[in-house]
Amino acid sequence: MSDLLLSLALILVKLGLIFGVILGMAAYLVLAERKILGRMQLRHGPNRLGPFGLIQPMADVIKLITKEDFMPDQADKWLFLFAPGLTALTALLSFVVVPFAPPLTIFGRELPMVVCDLNIGLLYFLGISSLGVYGVVIGGWASNSKYSLLGAMRSIGQLLSYELAMGLALIPVVLSAKSFSLTDVVMSQADWPNLLKHPVAFLIFLVSIAAESKRTPFDMPEAENEIVGGFHTEYSGMRFGLFFVGEYINLVIIGSMLTVLFLGGWHGPLLPPIVWFAIKVLFVAFCFIWARGTMPRLRYDQLLHLGWKVLIPLALLNLLVTAAVLLAIG
Amino acid sequence: MGLWRDIKGTLQPFWVTLGYLFKKPATIQYPEEKRTPPPRYRARIVLTRDPDGNERCVACHLCSAACPVDCISMQAAETEDGRRYAAWFRINFTRCIFCGFCAEACPTMAIQMTPDYEICDRDPLNLLHEKQDLLIDGCGKDEEYNFYRHSGIGVVNPRGGNADETPPVDPKALVP
Amino acid sequence: MASILFYILAFVLLAATLLCVTCRNPVHAVIYLVKGFFALALMFYLLGAPLIAAWEVIVYVGAIMVLFLFIIMVLELAPREQPQGPGWKRWVPGLMLAAAVIFCSLLIIFQDPSAASGNPAHFVGPRAFGEALFGRFGLAVEVVSFQLLFAAVGAYYLGRYQPREQDKEETS
Numbered sequence: 282m283s284d285l286l287l288s289l290a291l292i293l294v295k296l297g298l299i300f301g302v303i304l305g306m307a308a309y310l311v312l313a314e315r316k317i318l319g320r321m322q323l324r325h326g327p328n329r330l331g332p333f334g335l336i337q338p339m340a341d342v343i344k345l346i347t348k349e350d351f352m353p354d355q356a357d358k359w360l361f362l363f364a365p366g367l368t369a370l371t372a373l374l375s376f377v378v379v380p381f382a383p384p385l386t387i388f389g390r391e392l393p394m395v396v397c398d399l400n401i402g403l404l405y406f407l408g409i410s411s412l413g414v415y416g417v418v419i420g421g422w423a424s425n426s427k428y429s430l431l432g433a434m435r436s437i438g439q440l441l442s443y444e445l446a447m448g449l450a451l452i453p454v455v456l457s458a459k460s461f462s463l464t465d466v467v468m469s470q471a472d473w474p475n476l477l478k479h480p481v482a483f484l485i486f487l488v489s490i491a492a493e494s495k496r497t498p499f500d501m502p503e504a505e506n507e508i509v510g511g512f513h514t515e516y517s518g519m520r521f522g523l524f525f526v527g528e529y530i531n532l533v534i535i536g537s538m539l540t541v542l543f544l545g546g547w548h549g550p551l552l553p554p555i556v557w558f559a560i561k562v563l564f565v566a567f568c569f570i571w572a573r574g575t576m577p578r579l580r581y582d583q584l585l586h587l588g589w590k591v592l593i594p595l596a597l598l599n600l601l602v603t604a605a606v607l608l609a610i611g
Numbered sequence: 612m613g614l615w616r617d618i619k620g621t622l623q624p625f626w627v628t629l630g631y632l633f634k635k636p637a638t639i640q641y642p643e644e645k646r647t648p649p650p651r652y653r654a655r656i657v658l659t660r661d662p663d664g665n666e667r668c669v670a671c672h673l674c675s676a677a678c679p680v681d682c683i684s685m686q687a688a689e690t691e692d693g694r695r696y697a698a699w700f701r702i703n704f705t706r707c708i709f710c711g712f713c714a715e716a717c718p719t720m721a722i723q724m725t726p727d728y729e730i731c732d733r734d735p736l737n738l739l740h741e742k743q744d745l746l747i748d749g750c751g752k753d754e755e756y757n758f759y760r761h762s763g764i765g766v767v768n769p770r771g772g773n774a775d776e777t778p779p780v781d782p783k784a785l786v787p
Numbered sequence: 788m789a790s791i792l793f794y795i796l797a798f799v800l801l802a803a804t805l806l807c808v809t810c811r812n813p814v815h816a817v818i819y820l821v822k823g824f825f826a827l828a829l830m831f832y833l834l835g836a837p838l839i840a841a842w843e844v845i846v847y848v849g850a851i852m853v854l855f856l857f858i859i860m861v862l863e864l865a866p867r868e869q870p871q872g873p874g875w876k877r878w879v880p881g882l883m884l885a886a887a888v889i890f891c892s893l894l895i896i897f898q899d900p901s902a903a904s905g906n907p908a909h910f911v912g913p914r915a916f917g918e919a920l921f922g923r924f925g926l927a928v929e930v931v932s933f934q935l936l937f938a939a940v941g942a943y944y945l946g947r948y949q950p951r952e953q954d955k956e957e958t959s
């Protein structure tokens with residue numbers, strides 16, 4: 282019994298720690314994004330509150346909480362209230378399966394550095410990430426506004442075009458790890474990261490996960506200058522804040538998934554594993570911010586074209602070749 | 612060939628933005644650093660005095676008529692010797708768009724624009740500037756010009772014919 | 788324990804699908820159906836097939852229901868005006884079903900912490916699943932996949948560009 286309690290307590294502690302770290306990271310990613318984008322556009326970004334604007338996230342939170350929580354007339358009340366929470370929640374839930382360091386030994390028992398090492402962790406990630414679209418779609422539909430509806434429809438179209446390619450790009454990784462568990466995937470990259478073993482799969486996954494994050498090259502669902510913010514046009518105050526935080530939590534998740542699946546997870550010379558993990562995640566996040574400062578937005582049909590006519594055939598071909606090679610070398 | 616061009620076109624911008632990341636921002640950090648506006652910058656409006664130290668404004672309402680947002684109002688009055696002046700003169704700076712039409716319309720060069728651009732206030736009522744707020748001790752941009760020297764007060768002789776007066780200004784000669 | 792959970796989930800599944808077919812608002816119907824699928828996924832998990840549970844969520848909830856939502860939005864099937872009456876009453880069944888699903892999943896985790904790592908009593912791993920699918924039932928899988936291929940060809944045939952009749956007449 283005490284064994285059970287101990288393991289439960291450990292799970293809860295890990296959950297709390299990860300929750301805090303992720304929320305903090307999300308808040309400071311917002312600041313980092315504003316600073317980096319600013320510098321790329323020869324501006325300073327926020328720099329008034331505290332040194333280098335470090336207190337800015339708190340100011341944003343205070344602003345969002347004290348703002349009026351507006352709901353449009355004729356909106357579908359419950360769905361409208363519930364959608365932003367769903368977005369933030371699904372984003373947070375994905376982190377459950379991410380292993381961020383090798384198992385640790387405390388109190389004479391092995392403690393995996395992951396909230397829950399599901400043996401189908403990869404499938405869990407895929408499932409939760411496809412649930413993320415529900416928050417967007419339901420929020421957009423429930424707002425009873427044209428722009429929101431357009432944003433919701435765009436996000437569905439986007440999901441349809443990238444999701445298959447994303448799943449197909451992950452199969453080579455599973456083939457070489459011989460397991461769906463993310464810990465095993467990282468273990469299998471002790472010698473070479475998957476980036477070098479499966480470069481094509483990496484590229485396909487990169488494009489599809491960028492589409493999943495709804496960030497700049499693929500931010501059609503929110504496209505401020507066409508549909509006024511898309512699905513969150515009608516949201517204000519902390520509900521908008523939840524959508525917003527969800528987006529940045531997603532950025533952390535994406536960084537972690539890319540790290541775990543392709544960049545070798547916690548493996549790296551000299552530094553302790555968890556530091557390597559953090560460095561890789563932050564580097565990926567920086568690259569996404571960098572892409573936002575660089576690339577224009579794609580058009581809706583261009584993404585569908587890219588997804589169905591380029592990425593999926595390429596992913597299938599890559600899968601075939603990888604499977605054949607793995608079979609040949611045993 | 613097209614594919615190569617596409618790849619280059621996708622990757623090159625990343626290099627460019629990375630370069631910009633390490634450049635010095637062009638922002639001027641306003642309250643600490645200030646830009647010196649050019650001398651003809653159009654900001655705070657002042658009422659100037661002529662070289663003798665009298666008010667230049669003759670309350671002719673031309674500025675008020677020229678103003679596109681109707682933010683100048685005044686009350687005309689006259690002294691014993693027939694010289695006109697503004698009993699009160701008010702500019703509503705919450706409405707002024709700093710177009711400079713008033714300064715252009717003024718025949719006496721009384722109303723002038725200055726480069727002092729820090730006029731904001733939390734209370735709009737503080738932005739209603741009365742005559743005492745507007746009037747300055749000085750001639751502003753033209754040190755010499757004195758309207759009554761050219762036009763005379765209580766016209767007896769032809770304009771500029773009195774002892775201390777100069778001939779009327781030739782408007783065409785004013786072209787810079 | 789497992790059988791009680793099974794019956795709760797079965798009830799939730801039936802209630803959700805019933806509400807789905809009787810609900811007037813198509814988006815609400817889709818949400819009920821999604822809840823049903825979650826209950827179904829949990830049932831598969833209870834029966835020792837976590838892989839199928841995951842596919843259930845990925846394929847049905849993550850892709851197919853999203854497609855349904857897309858069609859509903861494109862066709863603007865949602866009723867124009869909201870039905871009258873106290874709003875919360877319409878929401879009681881939905882909230883209760885959601886609460887039941889969440890409660891059951893929490894129970895599964897707490898009742899047996901090893902379940903959190905995906906090892907219920909009789910557990911079918913991905914390998915066994917794949918061997919059964921492509922070994923014993925290989926022929927059936929191929930037949931079904933051919934059907935999908937036909938469907939894809941049919942969709943392509945229906946969706947290919949063809950000038951309409953009157954356009955042809957006008958041009959000729």
Ligand code: SF4
Pocket residue numbers: 656674677678679680681682683702706707708709710711712713714
């Ligand atoms: S600057 Fe333009 S708007 Fe302002 S007082 Fe003069 S005429 Fe009016």
Ligand code: SF4
Pocket residue numbers: 667668669670671672673674675685716717718719720721722
């Ligand atoms: S400021 Fe100039 S234009 Fe305006 S009333 Fe006085 S003299 Fe006339």
